Amino acid sequence: MSGPAPAGGHGPVTDLHVHVQPWEMIRPEVLEAMRKGRDDLDLIRRCFADPEALLEHMDGQGVARMVLINYESPDIMGFTTEANDWVLRYVAAAKERLLPCVGINPRFERDVRGRAERLADGGARMFKVHGPHMLVSPNAYLDAHPALRGLYEVAQARRIPVMFHTGTSIFRGARTKHGDPLEVEDVGVDFPDLDVIIAHGGRPFWTEEAFFLLRRFPRFHLDLSGIPPARLLEWFPRLEEIADRVFFGTDWPSPGVPSIARNLAAIRALPLAPALLEKFTSSNALRLLPPR
């Protein structure tokens, strides 16, 4: 699976950012926002209930691997830390293709370090810090939540990337101020060996700040999810400068993301060299998150 792309074809695609979550936990008003305008709810429910259904759907969409984003946000989204354990169980049947991402909320967990170690032992491949849904700033280890430091130290020591939501969020109760990418700058300064993923590139109004950080810190990476492909080169005109650290992701099935395959096709249709697009969709992810 990690071999070179066949001549004229594509290497295995990784979608770095999908929300396959235990919907039985989700708050009704969040579910309502997710449902709006979708006609594929049955498919989503089937996929969330059964990893085999998701794998089949991935085959149809042209995706080899996915990172399944979960995190603790009981008051805004409805997900307790049980969502973390849920995703570790969910991926058990296909660990080569389904990579679990978990998130610990220091507002509800005192022993962040201990839980991070246990989740890493359980197979977590990524940690998510969703400021607007956790109501925690990425740099809160400096003041309100000193325990958050434990997460970054564990992730740095075990070479597990940490993904930060940057940019807006529309769900009820979400506080976008915690999505300001400049709050991740402290993390870059204080944890220079940590692999950081800037999800959504700060879109729509912090994209310049996000690009500044991506150029400043060699271990910062850009996840394209949530960025309409048609806007990508307008918001990131110098994308080529960070070409080895850019990743295809869709945020499926979030509002405004009807189909993974359509998103992938739109990325591949951008006026960029095929070698760059191959990095974004395949080889960069195989390097950051190698099959194991």
Ligand SMILES: [Zn+2]
């Ligand atoms: Zn997301």
